[in-house]
Amino acid sequence: MLPKRVIGILTWREGLRFEEPAYLRKLVQTGQKLGAEIYLFSHQDVNVSARKIKGFIPKPNGGWMSKSFPWPEVVIDRYRRRVKEYIRLRNSDLFFFANSPFSKKWRVTNLLASDERVKRWIPxxxxxxxxxxxxxxxxxxxxxxxxxxxxxxxxxxxxxxxxxxxxxxxxxxxxxxxxxxxxxxxxxxxxxxxxxxxxxxxxxxxxxxxGLDLGLLRKHVVDVRLLIQKDERGEWTVTGCAIRMGEKGSATSNLHGGGKAIPFEWLMSRRFGEERGELIKQECYRLAFEVANTLEDYFGRMMEFGLDIGVDVDGRAWLIEVNPKPGREVFRQMGDMALYRKAIARPIQFALYLARNQARFLSL
The missing domain is CATH 3.30.1490.20 (ATP-grasp fold, A domain)
Known part of the structure; x- marks a missing residue:
């Protein structure tokens, strides 16, 4: 029997308090189902001399347990705070990361606005x-x-x-x-x-x-949240997209601010007709592939992006924002649990692909 692949998930931790604990719990559980030895860890959990990690996994009845784990073959970076210890760790060559460090929004916007492949979509x-x-x-x-x-x-x-x-x-x-x-x-x-x-x-x-006129529904701001991820073959693929509809009178469509998730096809066909709605969807997909490939050229290997795309009242697509460590709650809120589970599984599947092919990547 082959030994299990070892995957680490780097995140912020204080005691037994983690950032985005519900998602990370599902990520570890999904990894375990896929046959990986998988755990969470933070910058303070790394024992370089012993080549061991103090890792954390979910207890069956809630909470977390810790134990010593072997050194990870691949690390998924979900750390969302730019503390100096994290930056030092990211800049070291201790780990083989599934995703490269990213940059501030302004630098990313500037890069995309000046790149011929994608600048037509940048406000x-x-x-x-x-x-x-x-x-x-x-x-x-x-x-x-x-x-x-x-x-x-x-x-x-x-x-x-x-x-x-x-x-x-x-x-x-x-x-x-x-x-x-x-x-x-x-x-x-x-x-x-x-x-x-x-x-x-x-x-x-x-x-x-x-500003873009995103008033596809009266008195509501709406935009598209699209998730593009690497799959088990290491290739970019669009996992799915959904419409986020802001609260009545709100300046944003964000779900944290009371927004709702609704199916993309429902709104686009209602507003533009079925045929035009399908063309707009294809344009959003094309935008996502071009943006993912362009950003990978600039920053190195990436794993997933959440794209906020605005579709204006004329049906034109615009890139509003790119997030390299995206959430996937939009699919759960929309009620598509199969898509939600797929969105959680893909980072693990890509990490396992990297672990199997690590020698080839390290020689590049």
Whole structure:
């Protein structure tokens, strides 16, 4: 009998507290079903001299148990905090990682906006500075101000020019909604400046992005969450996509902020007709493959991306954001549990593929 492949999942840990514990529990359980020896660990759990890891696995009745595990053949990086110990570990050559380190949103946006393969899908985006909101409003009438290092739909502000005044709406760090109506562009600049100062995450910058008319449903912002992953053969494949529909009047479609997940085909065929809806889906898939391949060229081997894609009222697809450590709750919320399970299994299947073929990858 062949020995089990050893897969480690690198994540943040404090005591027995983990980030995204429900997902990580399912990831480890799925790996065990697929025949892997698999465990969670953090930067403080690595014993280099003994080539052992203090790893954690779920207890059957909840909670976590730890024991000493063998050195992982492949490590899946799910660490979502840029603490110095994590960065030091990522920059070492201790492990063979399934996914490479990524960069801040602004650098990624800049790279994609200047690459011939994908730039047609990128909305105009700039780093926030004095006067930038005024300039962008004059060009587009609608702009979004958002953190360059934020997640979960927090701290995103929507600014719309409405005749002689301006309407602003946003969701702060604590998911509290804010709205304002202001009658001068100078007042808008002042309001946005205060928002940026109060909502800044650590030392991160803010971005000002061309607003898109994503009102495919009246009074709701909607966008597409698409998950593209490497499969058991190491090839990019679209696992699935769904529509995220924001709360009535919300500036974002994010599920954490009260949004709902609905099937892609249902909304697109209702809005554009079945044939056009299928063409829009194909365009979203094409966008995803091009973006995944382009980013892999820049950053090295990657494993999965969650893409937020806006489809405007004319049926044109736009890339809003790329997340290299995406969630997959959209499929569960939509009620497609088979797709949800597949989305959890794929990272493990890809890691097992890498473990089997590690010698070939290390020689590249």
């Amino acid at each position: 105009e985006t700039h780093v926030y500075e004095k006067g930038k909101v005024r300039n962008m409003l004059a060009r587009h009438g609608l702009v979004y101000v958002k953190p360059g290092n934020g997640t979960g739909g927090r701290s995103i502000l929507r600014v719309k020019s409405s005749g002689k005044d301006y309407s602003l709406s946003g969701c702060d760090k604590k998911h509290k909604h804010h709205v304002a109506r202001i009658d001068t562009v100078e007042g808008v600049e002042k309001w946005v400046k205060t928002w940026v100062e109060e909502q800044r995450i650590r030392d991160g910058n803010f971005l000002v992005q061309q």
